[in-house]
Amino acid sequence: MTYHPREDIAQRFAEIHPPLDPIAALVEANRCLYCFDAPCSAACPTHIDVPRFIKKIATGNLRGSALGILDANILGASCSRVCPVDVLCEGACVLHRYNKQPIEIGRLQRHAMDHFYGNGAKLCVLPPREGAAKVACIGAGPASLACAAELRKRGYGVTIFESRALPGGLNTYGVAEYKLRPSDSLREVELIASLGVEFRFGVSVGREVTVEELERTYAAVFLAVGLGPGEPLGLPGEELNHVVDALSFIACYKTAQTISVGRKVAVIGGGNTAIDAANAALRLGADEVYLVYRRSEREMPAFQFEYENAKLEGVRFRFQTQPVAILPAGLECVRMELGAPDQSGRRKPEPVTGSNFLIECDMVILAIGQSRFLEFLSACRGVELRDGNVVVDPETGRTSNSRYYAGGDCVNGGREVVDAVAEGKRAGIAMASWLDGTNA
Amino acid sequence: MADLTTVFAGGIRCPNPFWLASGPPANCGEQVMRAFDAGWGGAVWKTLGEPIVNVSSRYSSVDWNRQRMMGLNNIELITDRPLEVNLREISEVKKRYPSHAVIASLMVESKLEAWRQIVRQAEDAGADGLELNFGCPHGMSERGMGSAVGQVPEYTAMITSWVKEVARTPVLVKLTPNISDIRMVARAAKNGGADGLSAINTINSITGIDLDTLTPRPDVGGQSSHGGYCGPAVKPIALHLVQQIASDEVSRLPISGIGGISGWQEAAEFILMGAGTVQVCTAAMHYGFRIVEDMIDGLSNWMDEKGFRTLDDFRGLSLPRVVEWKNLDLNYKIIARIHPEKCIGCDLCYTACWDGAHQCIHLDRVAGGNGNSHRTPADIEAESSRRIATTPIAKLDRAGGNASGPYATPLARIPRVDEDECVGCNLCALVCPVDGCITMERVDNGRPFESWEQRMSKL
Numbered sequence A: 001m002t003y004h005p006r007e008d009i010a011q012r013f014a015e016i017h018p019p020l021d022p023i024a025a026l027v028e029a030n031r032c033l034y035c036f037d038a039p040c041s042a043a044c045p046t047h048i049d050v051p052r053f054i055k056k057i058a059t060g061n062l063r064g065s066a067l068g069i070l071d072a073n074i075l076g077a078s079c080s081r082v083c084p085v086d087v088l089c090e091g092a093c094v095l096h097r098y099n100k101q102p103i104e105i106g107r108l109q110r111h112a113m114d115h116f117y118g119n120g121a122k123l124c125v126l127p128p129r130e131g132a133a134k135v136a137c138i139g140a141g142p143a144s145l146a147c148a149a150e151l152r153k154r155g156y157g158v159t160i161f162e163s164r165a166l167p168g169g170l171n172t173y174g175v176a177e178y179k180l181r182p183s184d185s186l187r188e189v190e191l192i193a194s195l196g197v198e199f200r201f202g203v204s205v206g207r208e209v210t211v212e213e214l215e216r217t218y219a220a221v222f223l224a225v226g227l228g229p230g231e232p233l234g235l236p237g238e239e240l241n242h243v244v245d246a247l248s249f250i251a252c253y254k255t256a257q258t259i260s261v262g263r264k265v266a267v268i269g270g271g272n273t274a275i276d277a278a279n280a281a282l283r284l285g286a287d288e289v290y291l292v293y294r295r296s297e298r299e300m301p302a303f304q305f306e307y308e309n310a311k312l313e314g315v316r317f318r319f320q321t322q323p324v325a326i327l328p329a330g331l332e333c334v335r336m337e338l339g340a341p342d343q344s345g346r347r348k349p350e351p352v353t354g355s356n357f358l359i360e361c362d363m364v365i366l367a368i369g370q371s372r373f374l375e376f377l378s379a380c381r382g383v384e385l386r387d388g389n390v391v392v393d394p395e396t397g398r399t400s401n402s403r404y405y406a407g408g409d410c411v412n413g414g415r416e417v418v419d420a421v422a423e424g425k426r427a428g429i430a431m432a433s434w435l436d437g438t439n440a
Numbered sequence B: 001m002a003d004l005t006t007v008f009a010g011g012i013r014c015p016n017p018f019w020l021a022s023g024p025p026a027n028c029g030e031q032v033m034r035a036f037d038a039g040w041g042g043a044v045w046k047t048l049g050e051p052i053v054n055v056s057s058r059y060s061s062v063d064w065n066r067q068r069m070m071g072l073n074n075i076e077l078i079t080d081r082p083l084e085v086n087l088r089e090i091s092e093v094k095k096r097y098p099s100h101a102v103i104a105s106l107m108v109e110s111k112l113e114a115w116r117q118i119v120r121q122a123e124d125a126g127a128d129g130l131e132l133n134f135g136c137p138h139g140m141s142e143r144g145m146g147s148a149v150g151q152v153p154e155y156t157a158m159i160t161s162w163v164k165e166v167a168r169t170p171v172l173v174k175l176t177p178n179i180s181d182i183r184m185v186a187r188a189a190k191n192g193g194a195d196g197l198s199a200i201n202t203i204n205s206i207t208g209i210d211l212d213t214l215t216p217r218p219d220v221g222g223q224s225s226h227g228g229y230c231g232p233a234v235k236p237i238a239l240h241l242v243q244q245i246a247s248d249e250v251s252r253l254p255i256s257g258i259g260g261i262s263g264w265q266e267a268a269e270f271i272l273m274g275a276g277t278v279q280v281c282t283a284a285m286h287y288g289f290r291i292v293e294d295m296i297d298g299l300s301n302w303m304d305e306k307g308f309r310t311l312d313d314f315r316g317l318s319l320p321r322v323v324e325w326k327n328l329d330l331n332y333k334i335i336a337r338i339h340p341e342k343c344i345g346c347d348l349c350y351t352a353c354w355d356g357a358h359q360c361i362h363l364d365r366v367a368g369g370n371g372n373s374h375r376t377p378a379d380i381e382a383e384s385s386r387r388i389a390t391t392p393i394a395k396l397d398r399a400g401g402n403a404s405g406p407y408a409t410p411l412a413r414i415p416r417v418d419e420d421e422c423v424g425c426n427l428c429a430l431v432c433p434v435d436g437c438i439t440m441e442r443v444d445n446g447r448p449f450e451s452w453e454q455r456m457s458k459l
Helices: A006-012 A022-031 A039-043 A050-058 A062-072 A076-082 A105-118 A142-153 A182-194 A211-217 A246-255 A272-283 A304-313 A374-379 A417-439 B029-038 B083-096 B112-125 B153-166 B182-191 B232-246 B264-272 B282-287 B289-306 B348-356 B377-386 B427-431 B452-458
Strands: A002-005 A134-138 A157-162 A198-201 A220-223 A243-245 A258-261 A264-268 A288-292 A316-318 A321-327 A330-341 A347-351 A357-360 A363-366 A404-406 B006-008 B012-014 B018-020 B042-048 B059-064 B067-074 B101-106 B129-133 B171-174 B196-199 B203-205 B227-230 B255-258 B275-280 B334-338 B438-442
Touching: A002 A006, A006 A258, A022 A050, A022 A105, A039 A050, A050 A062, A050 A105, A062 A076, A062 A105, A076 A105, A076 A182, A076 A417, A134 A142, A134 A211, A142 A157, A142 A182, A142 A220, A142 A417, A211 A220, A220 A417, A243 A246, A246 A258, A246 A272, A246 A363, A264 A272, A264 A330, A272 A288, A272 A304, A272 A363, A288 A321, A304 A316, A404 A417, B006 B275, B012 B101, B018 B289, B029 B042, B029 B083, B029 B289, B042 B083, B067 B232, B067 B282, B083 B101, B083 B112, B101 B112, B112 B129, B112 B153, B129 B153, B153 B171, B153 B182, B182 B196, B182 B232, B196 B232, B227 B232, B232 B255, B232 B264, B264 B275, B264 B289, B275 B282, B275 B289, B282 B289, B334 B427, B348 B377, B348 B427, B427 B438
Parallel strands: A134 A157, A134 A220, A157 A198, A220 A404, A243 A363, A264 A288, A264 A363, A288 A316, B018 B042, B018 B275, B042 B101, B101 B129, B129 B171, B171 B196, B196 B255, B255 B275
Antiparallel strands: A002 A258, A321 A330, A330 A347, A330 A357, B006 B012, B059 B067, B067 B227, B203 B227, B334 B438
16 A cells, blocks of 8 residues: 555546636636537536627626636536536537537636636625515535535525535535536635525534424425445455445545555446546556456446547556456456346346456455435435435425425436536526525 | 739839838838848838937837737828938849839928929938828827828818929828718829828827726826727728729829728738738737738639639629618518537527527527526526536436537527528627537528618619
């Protein structure tokens, strides 16, 4: 195991998409065709009016550009860095069918947001109306932050309850460092705090305060608790102390004082988190990092661009490989063959008898999905769950209990930051209009 | 192989029709010789006259979408070098480049003796021709010269005749566009005996205002003054004015076309409109003398492709096609046709037709109308804003990708032209970023040619 002090993290995790310099931004902004009813805006879960903010960059109206972005997406800065733009706005750009060079929307958005945060980051919102109803948001991740901003814009008071020490959710603790640093995430939370949103940190709802107590003080509750700890794999040896959960590993290197990483690391899983963990292990100094996935490259749920990037980073992919035991010396695996398609439509992997082999490693990272906060969510009376996820009306985020709304990973099962923002935004707007009705 | 050699206005010979216009690129002999080395066929020397004093700054420009110098304006005056230096350099250039054309641009006070003297001096130095600068719209005009002469047909005729009494070489009169009917001055120049016309000089302009200092450009110590506008932006104006004088029976003379020419295409256009030579200034100021290489090469290739051997083979061919509006065929009908396989789905044609034209392009290949009427742009935007979009997470989520329908672009985003309503205005084809995606196609309505004039005469 090697240990690193925090200081060299910035150097090891240089930004993967560095900012555009002002001239590059102007040149890029001028390439935008300014489509009508633009597909990039339609593809954005928060429906940022992309051509409009790009046009404003082109005319030198950077403040107007930033305010337009923030109006649609209060986390416009982090989204500009962490969004998988290849499958969202930039993936939808019509220039794919023109000269094959889509507009760099993410970096242009960042350009406008950097201007905003570099120039005082001021948004004007009226203080809560006298006697206005208050809303409790549970969890200080992107969904709650977006929900709270919409409620504050509409005159309602908001308190966000967060069990951890820092706000921002996965933006602070879970996004790969070369995309977003905790300081960027926290700067964005400060903007939301500046709108008059109250924060209670280190308060775990259900423990320090009950939902019944919240119901007495708050007119409505927004559930945005995200997902729980990583799922166990159910393998012998999982309790060994060189086995870590991917999100804990990532949270640790992003926020803890010292970071440890193995010399040879095996990451189990084929999603984006597995890739983030594998890349991080390499950047933190591991000599060899293997990503072990039981199906083939084709079935891997990670985004294609993440896979391509991980190959460039030096991650060694071991496809059709299933771990069967974790040993002190490494990971015992078995080869898999793909059979007929299963319920998910993907070809079902079947173990090849007698093909057992060992991947030598001194650290094993599990990235096979997160558990649900079932105990807490079941305590919210009348809130229907399906497969562990909160069931909501997609247009309003309203749960089966009319005072409860929900959004983010605890609803969608774990999508992107921008999806959480969109759900929080829709819920915030819907809650305000519901509260308007009950007050009237 | 195309032959570009040119004989202009009764005796000015040059290897090609590309001349540097009178201006900064033709300020001194060293520049002109380098220009000839680069391939220019001739140069009109920066206007000779009594040396003046210039200000700084002198130029300002109009940029468009990061493209620099779509239009350029200047408040520079005529040459600031001593006359004898310019004359000495003209003879030097002529000695070294006998087959290239050197034209002396002239501007002196409106006195008979002053004009006669400078004509003699320029010709003695070896100039192949003279260009009378009756067009410069700034500074000199305040002193009764330049456009102050060119805006009064009588003055134009008088000074031209003074010059013609002593000139041994062809005399060109350079016309100002800052006048209501350029043909009046062209006729006066012809009456004065001019051998040719140069058109156009620069256009009165203020290019813009600095929004920090509130001073218009160019800024001379917190003040500005109107300047002469040129560059690509003025080409359409210049082309029209050249057409005006080229089509005028009364003033017909050889024309040296000027205004926004920066490549072989514009040169071809001016020649098709009747020009004998073309003059270039802004493009050479922007990119240097080297641009002439593609002017020669491009024009030659185009001529070869079209089967034109000499410039005379196509000179003026487009002139008969410019007629008065009343003679256009009212029964000629075209409509827009969108080629869906080329459409990229930007829908700029849709918004242009709805907001800027005749509301006959619709986005209804998938979604239908709105009751009896078509969906408006606002309807469409409202529908999009209500649609819930999520990030496609697994590769499986993305099966089918963007494509919906038989084309690369989703069918819902490919606009449709209502051919019964389309008036054939061209706007959609003009805004479409893709070449050949929207074509304007002839519709045979079986009606014979009928102009407005003919229709009125039947009443």
